[in-house]
Amino acid sequence: MADRIETLSRRRLLAGAGAAAGLLLPASVSLAAFREVTPRQPAGPFYAPFKPLSIDNDLAFLPGRTVRGDGQLINLVGRVLDQTERPIVGARVEIWQANAYGRYNHPRHANSDLKLDPNFQGFGHDRTDEAGAYRFRTIKPGPYPDSPNWLRPPHIHFAVFTPKADPWTTQMYFPGEELNKTDLLLNGVGDAVDRARLIATIEPPAEDTGSVTAAFDIVLGQTRARRT
Numbered sequence: 001m002a003d004r005i006e007t008l009s010r011r012r013l014l015a016g017a018g019a020a021a022g023l024l025l026p027a028s029v030s031l032a033a034f035r036e037v038t039p040r041q042p043a044g045p046f047y048a049p050f051k052p053l054s055i056d057n058d059l060a061f062l063p064g065r066t067v068r069g070d071g072q073l074i075n076l077v078g079r080v081l082d083q084t085e086r087p088i089v090g091a092r093v094e095i096w097q098a099n100a101y102g103r104y105n106h107p108r109h110a111n112s113d114l115k116l117d118p119n120f121q122g123f124g125h126d127r128t129d130e131a132g133a134y135r136f137r138t139i140k141p142g143p144y145p146d147s148p149n150w151l152r153p154p155h156i157h158f159a160v161f162t163p164k165a166d167p168w169t170t171q172m173y174f175p176g177e178e179l180n181k182t183d184l185l186l187n188g189v190g191d192a193v194d195r196a197r198l199i200a201t202i203e204p205p206a207e208d209t210g211s212v213t214a215a216f217d218i219v220l221g222q223t224r225a226r227r228t
């Protein structure tokens with residue numbers, strides 16, 4: 001809440017400064033372009049504990065395989081931005097997720113009865129381009145039980161690495177999922193508008209591929225500087 005108050009105050013301050021400064025501001029600076037940050041979410045227990053041999057931005061097709069991972073194919077796109085909507089260029093974006101059956105390819109999920117998919121990569125990375133854009137091809141993850149009374153909704157974990165700050169970790173959710181209403185982590189974000197920033201925008205399937213596009217921008221706020 002304190003962060004929110006601080007953000008709103010800063011926005012008013014910027015607006016006031018703009019009115020006072022008038023033509024002194026460069027034409028490229030738009031005071032209207034101010035984005036709230038994407039809420040942070042925990043990385044969880046299933047971050048890769050090893051360096052996978054294949055960690056490109058295509059999780060759905062493993063190199064050399066002709067069969068893709070099971071499930072709904074997703075083109076996952078978005079941009080990494082700062083709060084003034086400037087693209088963050090060259091950021092390393094990592095994702096990790098369960099497969100279509102809700103199973104992580106991770107030792108901590110080894111006691112699960114959920115099905116492993118040998119054709120699904122589970123981890124991937126990309127690097128943002130000049131527009132701050134990233135892209136992945138992946139599979140819509142299935143839900144999985146986190147504990148006996150908690151079924152996690154489909155979600156994809158993100159970590160964004162920039163040179164001088166701690167990684168920004170968050171989780172992306174899918175719209176319209178019944179489990180979103182009861183998820184402890186999603187609903188741990190108390191403000192409904194902030195929760196909405198964690199939900200992707202889904203576009204209809206492309207006719208030729210059967211894939212859907214999930215769009216998810218990540219807006220980074222102030223981050224702690226690394227000590228080293």
Ligand SMILES: [Fe+2]
Nearest residue numbers: 044046155157
């Ligand atoms: Fe997870």
